[in-house]
Each structure stands twice: as C-alpha cells, then as structure tokens.
Amino acid sequence: xxxxxxxxxxxxxxxxxxxxxxxxxxxxxxxxxxxxxxxxxxxxxxxxxxxxxxxxxxxxxxxxxxxxxxxxxxxxxxxxxxxxxxxxxxxxxxxxxxxxxxxxxxxxxxxxxxxxxxxxxxxxxxxxxxxxxxxxxxxxxxxxxxxxxxxxxxxxxxxxxxxxxxxxxxxxxxxxxxxxxxxxxxxxxxxxxxxxxxxxxxxxxxxxxxxxxxxxxxxxxxxxxxxxxxxxxxxxxxxxxxxxxxxxxxxxxxxxxxxxxxxxxxxxxxxxxxxxxxxxxxxxxxxxxxxxxxxxxxxxxxxxxxxxxxxxxxxxxxxxxxxxxxxxxxxxxxxxxxxxxxxxxxxxxxxxxxxxxxxxxxxxxxxxxxxxxxxxxxxxxxxxxxxxxxxxxxxxxxxxxxxxxxxxxxxxxxxxxxxxxxxxxxxxxxxxxxxxxxxxxxxxxxxxxxxxxxxxxxxxxxxxxxxxx
Amino acid sequence: xxxxxxxxxxxxxxxxxxxxxxxxxxxxxxxxxxxxxxxxxxxxxxxxxxxxxxxxxxxxxxxxxxxxxxxxxxxxxxxxxxxxxxxxxxxxxxxxxxxxxxxxxxxxxxxxxxxxxxxxxxxxxxxxxxxxxxxxxxxxxxxxxxxxxxxxxxxxxxxxxxxxxxxxxxxxxxxxxxxxxxxxxxxxxxxxxxxxxxxxxxxxxxxxxxxxxxxxxxxxxxxxxxxxxxxxxxxxxxxxxxxxxxxxxxxxxxxxxxxxxxxxxxxxxxxxxxxxxxxxxxxxxxxxxxxxxxxxxxxxxxxxxxxxxxxxxxxxxxxxxxxxxxxxxxxxxxxxxxxxxxxxxxxxxxxxxxxxxxxxxxxxxxxxxxxxxxxxxxxxxxxxxxxxxxxxxxxxxxxxxxxxxxxxxxxxxxxxxxxxxxxxxxxxxxxxxxxxxxxxxxxxxxxxxxxxxxxxxxxxxxxxxxxxx
Numbered sequence: 001x002x003x004x005x006x007x008x009x010x011x012x013x014x015x016x017x018x019x020x021x022x023x024x025x026x027x028x029x030x031x032x033x034x035x036x037x038x039x040x041x042x043x044x045x046x047x048x049x050x051x052x053x054x055x056x057x058x059x060x061x062x063x064x065x066x067x068x069x070x071x072x073x074x075x076x077x078x079x080x081x082x083x084x085x086x087x088x089x090x091x092x093x094x095x096x097x098x099x100x101x102x103x104x105x106x107x108x109x110x111x112x113x114x115x116x117x118x119x120x121x122x123x124x125x126x127x128x129x130x131x132x133x134x135x136x137x138x139x140x141x142x143x144x145x146x147x148x149x150x151x152x153x154x155x156x157x158x159x160x161x162x163x164x165x166x167x168x169x170x171x172x173x174x175x176x177x178x179x180x181x182x183x184x185x186x187x188x189x190x191x192x193x194x195x196x197x198x199x200x201x202x203x204x205x206x207x208x209x210x211x212x213x214x215x216x217x218x219x220x221x222x223x224x225x226x227x228x229x230x231x232x233x234x235x236x237x238x239x240x241x242x243x244x245x246x247x248x249x250x251x252x253x254x255x256x257x258x259x260x261x262x263x264x265x266x267x268x269x270x271x272x273x274x275x276x277x278x279x280x281x282x283x284x285x286x287x288x289x290x291x292x293x294x295x296x297x298x299x300x301x302x303x304x305x306x307x308x309x310x311x312x313x314x315x316x317x318x319x320x321x322x323x324x325x326x327x328x329x330x331x332x333x334x335x336x337x338x339x340x341x342x343x344x345x346x347x348x349x350x351x352x353x354x355x356x357x358x359x360x361x362x363x364x365x366x367x368x369x370x371x372x373x374x375x376x377x378x379x380x381x382x383x384x385x386x387x388x389x390x391x392x393x394x395x396x397x398x399x400x401x402x403x404x405x406x407x408x409x410x411x412x413x414x415x416x417x418x419x420x421x422x423x424x425x426x427x428x429x430x431x432x433x434x435x436x437x438x439x440x441x442x443x444x445x446x447x448x449x450x451x452x453x454x455x456x457x458x459x460x461x462x463x464x465x466x467x468x469x
Numbered sequence: 470x471x472x473x474x475x476x477x478x479x480x481x482x483x484x485x486x487x488x489x490x491x492x493x494x495x496x497x498x499x500x501x502x503x504x505x506x507x508x509x510x511x512x513x514x515x516x517x518x519x520x521x522x523x524x525x526x527x528x529x530x531x532x533x534x535x536x537x538x539x540x541x542x543x544x545x546x547x548x549x550x551x552x553x554x555x556x557x558x559x560x561x562x563x564x565x566x567x568x569x570x571x572x573x574x575x576x577x578x579x580x581x582x583x584x585x586x587x588x589x590x591x592x593x594x595x596x597x598x599x600x601x602x603x604x605x606x607x608x609x610x611x612x613x614x615x616x617x618x619x620x621x622x623x624x625x626x627x628x629x630x631x632x633x634x635x636x637x638x639x640x641x642x643x644x645x646x647x648x649x650x651x652x653x654x655x656x657x658x659x660x661x662x663x664x665x666x667x668x669x670x671x672x673x674x675x676x677x678x679x680x681x682x683x684x685x686x687x688x689x690x691x692x693x694x695x696x697x698x699x700x701x702x703x704x705x706x707x708x709x710x711x712x713x714x715x716x717x718x719x720x721x722x723x724x725x726x727x728x729x730x731x732x733x734x735x736x737x738x739x740x741x742x743x744x745x746x747x748x749x750x751x752x753x754x755x756x757x758x759x760x761x762x763x764x765x766x767x768x769x770x771x772x773x774x775x776x777x778x779x780x781x782x783x784x785x786x787x788x789x790x791x792x793x794x795x796x797x798x799x800x801x802x803x804x805x806x807x808x809x810x811x812x813x814x815x816x817x818x819x820x821x822x823x824x825x826x827x828x829x830x831x832x833x834x835x836x837x838x839x840x841x842x843x844x845x846x847x848x849x850x851x852x853x854x855x856x857x858x859x860x861x862x863x864x865x866x867x868x869x870x871x872x873x874x875x876x877x878x879x880x881x882x883x884x885x886x887x888x889x890x891x892x893x894x895x896x897x898x899x900x901x902x903x904x905x906x907x908x909x910x911x912x913x914x915x916x917x918x919x920x921x922x923x924x925x926x927x928x929x930x931x932x933x934x935x936x937x938x
C-alpha cells in the first residue's frame with residue numbers, strides 16, 4: 001500500500017522518465033533482494049518490505065543523472081541492480097528506495113580485433129556477452145559460476161572472479177575502461193589503453209564498490225582469441241595438504257593453467273563419486289593456449305603433482321566438471337526443507353592455507369546444528385589460494401534459522417581472520433560481511449568512508465551495502 | 470638566508486624530531502629538485518629556491534605523524550622524497566616546504582619464501598633490494614632503468630614499470646600491500662593476500678599518487694624464484710610497422726617474454742651499430758622461466774617474427790643490451806652544451822600504434838630547433854605497447870631553451886592524445902604533464918581532486934604535483 005509521498009514520487013519519476021519507471025507488483029517483486037540466503041529466507045517467510053518505491057530501467061545514460069538528481073532533491077536512496085545474483089545482500093532496497101535495473105542497457109557496442117578489446121553496456125548478461133564473443137572467435141576468459149544470471153556491470157561492481165582465473169585473471173585484470181555516472185550526475189569515462197601512469201587508477205574506485213560510488217553504465221574488457229588447444233588432467237591426493245602443495249609448486253614455477261580446482265574429500269565424494277575412494281581429494285587442471293604451451297604446462301604440472309604424491313586419474317573428472325559446472329541448486333528447496341546453508345569464499349597466503357582450511361571447517365562444525373562443512377580451492381595464485389567453503393545446518397526450530405546461519409558466518413569469519421585471510425575472495429561484502437570489514441581493513445575503512453562521502457555527500461547510493469555503519 | 474619564521478619552524482621541528490631534521494646547505498641542495506630536465510636546467514642556472522625549509526629523514530613510522538601534525542598546524546607543505554630520480558618534476562619543493570627523505574627507512578623486513586612475498590621499508594634503494602632478493606634465490610622481476618637511483622617506495626608512488634614487465638608485470642601487479650601515513654597522521658596498513666573482494670582496492674589510491682595522498686612507509690611485493698632458464702634472441706625488420714606487428718601477434722597468441730624491445734632505425738644505428746644497416750629496426754626478446762616454457766616461447770616468437778619479415782640475427786644485441794641497459798648519460802652535459810632534451814614515454818592500443826609512432830616523431834621534428842627525434846617500444850601487452858621517444862633540440866639562444874623544451878612536449882602530448890594514447894606510460898605526471906591530465910581523464914580529474922580533498926583537506930601533501938590547478 002503506497003503512502004501519499006510514494007504516489008507523488010512515482011508520478012514525478014514517471015513524468016521525468018516515462019515507462020522506464022514501474023511499480024506494479026510484477027516489477028517490484030524480483031527487485032526486493034539479490035540471492036543472499038538470508039534475504040531468500042526472509043522472502044519465503046514474507047518478511048521483505050512492500051517496496052521498493054519503483055524500478056527504473058533506463059535505456060540511455062542520459063536518463064540516469066535525471067533520476068539521481070530527483071533522488072538527491074528528495075533524499076531518496078538509489079540501488080543499482082544487475083541481475084540480482086549477488087549472494088551477500090548488496091541489493092536489499094528499503095521501502096522507499098529507487099532500484100535502477102540496468103538490463104535494458106545491454107548493447108554489445110564494439111569489438112576491436114586488433115587491440116583485443118570489447119566495449120559493452122553494463123546491463124548485458126554474461127552468457128550473451130560470452131556467446132557474442134565466441135561467435136567472433138574470442139572469449140573474455142571470465143566464467144563466474146553465475147555467468148547465466150549476472151551482468152557484465154555486476155561483475156565489475158562486485159569484483160568478480162571466474163573459474164578460469166589462474167591464466168586469464170580476475171575482473172580487475174580484465175577491465176580496461178569504464179563509464180560511470182557519479183552520484184551528482186556527472187559521467188566519468190576512463191580511457192582505454194594498455195597501461196598508464198596518469199595518477200591513481202580511477203577504475204579501482206568502482207571495482208567492488210557494489211553501487212555505493214555511482215552507476216556503472218559501460219565497460220571495456222580485454223578479450224582473448226579462442227585458444228588453439230585445451231588439455232585437461234586430474235589427480236587424486238591423499239590429503240588437502242598434498243594437493244595444495246602441488247598447486248603452490250606449479251604456480252611458483254610459473255605455470256598458469258586457467259582452471260585449478262582442488263576438492264576436499266567430502267566434496268570429492270559428493271561431486272565426483274566415480275573418482276572417490278578412501279577419503280581422497282581431487283585436483284582438476286585445465287590448460288589452454290598454444291599447443292606448445294599447453295603441452296609443456298601439462299607435463300610440468302603432472303610431474304609436480306606426482307612428486308607431491310598425486311596419482312593421475314585421466315580426464316573424465318574434468319569433462320564432468322565442464323558439463324556440470326554451472327548447475328547449482330538454488331537455496332529455496334533447502335530452506336523450505338528446514339535447513340540453512342551458504343558458501344563462504346575466503347583466501348590466504350600459502351603459509352597459512354592449511355591452517356585456514358582446517359580451522360574454518362572446524363569452526364563451522366563446532367556450531368551446533370551443522371550437518372555438513374566442506375571446501376574446495378578454485379582460484380590459485382603464486383602467493384596463495386582461496387577456499388570456497390559450503391555449510392549446511394539444521395536449526396532446531398524455524399525461529400533459530402537466522403541465528404544459526406549467522407553463527408556459522410561468525411565462526412568462519414573469525415577463523416579466517418585468525419589465519420591472516422581475507423574475508424571475501426570474490427563474492428563481495430554487501431550487508432552480510434560489512435560487520436567484519438574493519439577487522440580486515442583497519443583504518444582503511446575510514447579511508448573508504450571518506451571517499452564515499454567525497455563522491456556521494458548525500459549518501460544516496462545504495463546505503464547499507466559495503467560500508468560498515 | 471632564512472627569515473624569522475623559518476628559523477622558528479626549524480627549531481621547533483628539531484625539538485620534535487632531533488637530528489632527523491637538517492637544514493645545512495649540504496642537506497638541502499640534493500633535495501631541491503628531482504631529475505626533471507627543466508629543473509636540472511634551472512639548477513645549473515642558479516634559478517632554484519634557497520629552500521626547502523628543511524629535510525626530515527625519519528627513522529621510524531611514528532615520527533611522520535608528528536611532522537605532518539606540525540605541517541598542518543602551521544600550514545606548511547610536505548614533499549615526500551625517494552631518491553630524486555623522477556623525471557617529471559613531482560619533487561620541486563618551494564622555499565618553505567618540508568622535504569621527507571625516506572632513505573633512512575630502508576630495512577629489508579621479511580622474506581616469505583612460501584608465500585613468495587617480501588616486505589621492506591619504502592626507502593630501500595632498488596638495487597640493494599634486488600640484490601638482497603637475489604642472494605636468497607629470488608627476484609622482484611622489477612627492473613626500471615632507474616633501479617640504482619630509485620627507492621622501492623618511489624616505484625609505488627610513481628607507478629613504475631620495469632624492463633622485464635611483459636612477463637612479471639608493472640608495479641601495480643607486484644604490490645601486495647602497503648603501509649601509508651595519511652595526511653592526518655593515521656596509518657593505513659593493507660592486508661597481504663593473493664586476492665580480495667573487500668570493496669574497492671585501496672592500494673590504488675597511493676599507486677601513482679606521487680606523494681599527494683600520504684607518505685608510503687612500507688611495501689610488500691611479490692617475488693619470483695630466480696628463473697631456471699633465460700633465452701635471448703634478436704630480429705632485424707625493415708620497418709617499425711613490421712616489428713610492432715610481430716610483437717602484437719606473439720602477445721596475442723599468449724606468449725609473454727619478459728623483455729620485448731623494438732628500436733627504430735635511428736636508435737638501432739645509435740645504440741646497436743653492429744646490427745644496423747640500411748635503416749633497419751631491431752627487436753630484442755628475452756624469455757625466462759622453466760626451460761620447457763622458454764623453449765616453446767622462443768620458438769613460437771621466432772616463427773611469428775620471421776613470418777612478419779624479421780631476420781634472426783643471433784643473441785649479441787641482447788647481451789649488449791643487458792650489459793649497457795642502465796648506463797644513461799645525465800642531462801647536464803647536454804644542457805651545458807647548449808642543448809635541451811628529454812624522453813617521453815606514452816602508450817596506445819595496437820590499432821593506433823603506427824599512427825602514434827609516426828605522428829609523435831613528426832610532431833617533434835616539426836619543432837624548429839629539433840635535431841633528433843627517435844623512439845623504441847619497451848613495454849608490450851596484448852592490447853598495445855608504449856613508445857619511449859627521445860628528442861634533442863638546439864635553442865638559438867639560452868633564453869629560448871625552456872620554450873623550445875616545452876614546445877617539444879606540447880607537440881608530443883597533442884600528437885599522443887590525437888592517437889588515443891595515454892600521456893604517461895610509466896614516468897608519471899609531476900609538474901611537467903599535469904597540464905594535459907584533464908585531456909586524458911576528463912571528469913576523472915574532478916574525481917581525483919575530490920579524493921585528494923577528502924584525504925588531505927588542508928592540502929599539505931606535495932602541492933603542485935600531479936593534480937592540475
């Protein structure tokens with residue numbers, strides 16, 4: 001039920017932007033949350049607001065400053081929205097907020113085959129973007145598990161990482177330039193180039209800002225010619241320690257297979273039953289590039305894996321993973337079955353990785369009600385790797401669900417910080433993790449607040465996300 | 470001759486910081502400028518100030534907030550100083566400024582051989598840093614030509630690039646964490662890790678800030694085990710176009726030899742006379758890494774170079790370059806001989822690189838008095854490359870020297886911007902290039918000013934550098 005001021009604002013915004021502004025229930029419902037487990041749970045329980053005020057779906061950059069000016073004048077908050085697949089609650093608009101859905105700005109603008117760059121509007125879906133590149137013989141090399149349900153602009157806003165990151169990099173390595181509408185309506189366009197030393201790199205103000213610093217409208221990314229060859233291989237190890245050491249040693253030697261995934265024994269048994277026996281752990285590698293490179297890389301990695309106690313077990317698990325890799329069940333059936341669950345991706349350096357894996361698993365298992373805790377490494381670097389944990393817990397009563405969920409997070413975050421880890425490898429912060437930002441960043445949180453205030457003095461951009469109160 | 474207030478400030482600072490504060494002429498003289506050609510010229514002519522107020526050489530982080538608090542209270546400016554080898558005038562203190570020379574904070578703090586990281590104080594000299602790593606079997610992979618006359622902190626402040634960048638990256642790829650004293654005296658320490666998504670990456674506020682955002686006191690960098698093999702090769706091409714195409718094609722294919730240098734015919738004749746004939750251009754490549762990788766890379770690059778019209782000419786030019794690479798004459802003898810000269814490093818994408826090379830050379834030659842204009846590419850990427858131009862001009866009278874120098878820069882910057890280039894590949898901005906910052910960054914300059922004001926509201930940090938008036 002809209003109050004009088006809501007009715008006025010909606011009419012005023014429609015007068016300014018026409019049918020780009022909607023507030024029917026069908027438009028509002030999919031914009032009340034992202035895919036944060038707790039918001040999904042609240043949605044199932046009918047606990048989300050009746051808002052937002054409206055959903056604006058701009059089709060041109062020029063509409064955005066108009067909208068931001070109105071929001072500033074009337075002290076309304078604005079929540080940029082990609083495809084709603086974030087899992088940390090960066091999108092959770094309050095009742096009177098304006099959501100900007102970017103998906104009608106989804107044009108593929110320019111492919112530059114000489115400079116190996118591509119320019120697209122921020123609202124283009126990831127799968128359509130990659131398909132358009134593939135049709136021309138290229139790839140962005142960016143394969144987040146969410147590729148079917150995320151936008152290119154969302155990748156930048158959340159500091160996304162893709163499954164092929166060990167060779168092709170993460171989104172910050174791929175982003176060559178962007179166009180952003182600042183909270184005051186001015187438009188920043190950074191210049192495309194191979195590298196520059198013209199002062200601090202302004203792209204980084206918006207990479208990972210989760211809509212708190214402006215609205216990303218266009219991005220230019222690196223592209224790669226489709227690789228000449230792909231070579232998969234898989235190894236079985238007796239322990240996570242052995243597998244992690246193997247990864248450490250081949251990245252140390254300078255090898256960069258795009259896909260490096262090490263599943264603990266629980267996940268090996270669940271996801272690769274055909275390759276599971278006696279509590280083994282499974283390492284998948286995929287090399288891509290010129291045939292001479294993949295041949296050398298595959299042989300070198302195999303030698304190092306074997307020396308660390310690994311046993312080569314063919315390519316079936318890699319083929320299986322490629323087929324199944326983006327098939328992830330939603331939270332709803334579990335929540336409806338009385339469970340709470342989530343994934344927690346953190347990272348640390350090689351000298352702390354064994355501790356981090358062990359301590360986070362133990363911390364999750366120590367929460368009363370936890371029925372499963374597992375993890376895999378999915379993004380490796382010469383300095384360390386991430387672990388992507390999954391937990392499932394069964395609250396005694398439905399009323400205990402939120403507290404149990406938050407207890408699992410609390411324990412996992414504390415264990416991560418004890419092991420010198422970062423609290424977020426690639427899912428971002430949103431509302432879920434901002435409580436721990438200060439523990440990781442220290443005075444850096446004040447720096448972030450200062451910058452936020454400098455760019456958004458009225459605080460209209462996505463309040464509640466990212467920056468701790 | 471110090472005025473009364475200078476005398477008071479010096480005494481007050483000495484009372485606070487003891488003999489870390491000096492103002493004898495021997496201490497002041499080397500801190501009046503960096504190595505910007507125009508400042509060197511002014512120094513030779515006795516045109517620099519009698520300042521700065523003093524030189525403070527802190528030995529602990531704790532001394533720096535004391536100094537910044539005094540500067541804030543008395544509205545004095547503070548100029549961080551590494552080793553003074555910058556070439557764009559970022560260091561040019563006014564008469565009453567306080568220079569902070571970081572070179573007494575030069576300890577090698579921690580080598581982590583498992584995580585492949587090294588932590589050092591910002592004032593450590595580049596050559597000592599690399600030598601300490603080499604002694605332990607590692608390298609930072611960062612070889613700016615200034616390595617003997619620059620500090621580790623200076624590399625970060627200026628967004629440095631090293632000669633081996635095509636494989637090992639530039640300083641922003643190497644910097645894992647830093648400690649910075651903010652203008653208000655608070656100390657930011659970012660966390661070491663392989664990768665993170667905890668909001669915008671705060672390291673980038675200080676990378677390339679040239680001392681305008683704070684004082685960098687400590688850095689943590691990636692390191693690499695010393696490579697198993699090194700393979701050099703050299704090719705002769707008929708034209709820059711052919712050589713540039715060869716580089717474009719092997720970086721496109723995914724090869725990353727650390728050293729990729731293409732000299733135009735003028736520089737080939739001057740620097741490699743034994744390999745020069747008939748106006749050819751010279752390409753030097755050096756591959757490093759596991760023997761299987763360098764073998765594959767060397768063969769693949771050779772095949773692509775030959776296909777582009779290149780002729781393999783053995784390894785002598787590479788050996789010659791390795792020996793001579795950091796032997797660069799200072800500006801003084803040329804200036805004293807009545808010439809003006811400089812180097813101008815810019816970059817653009819592959820689709821504009823032929824235009825950029827041709828137009829900048831033509832622009833420099835069009836300035837009356839230019840007697841030499843040449844260039845080479847020294848940092849290549851899949852998206853494009855830099856060109857490092859050198860010009861020499863002979864003014865009709867000594868009074869014309871500055872105007873002629875600035876005319877050469879003006880013409881080169883305009884040509885670069887016409888060719889979609891960045892005005893600075895790795896020397897930074899300082900005072901020399903800030904006039905063109907707005908042309909490259911547009912609204913981004915206002916963003917930079919907002920951030921500067923947020924972090925340094927009193928404007929005490931290195932005023933006059935980087936940010937256009």
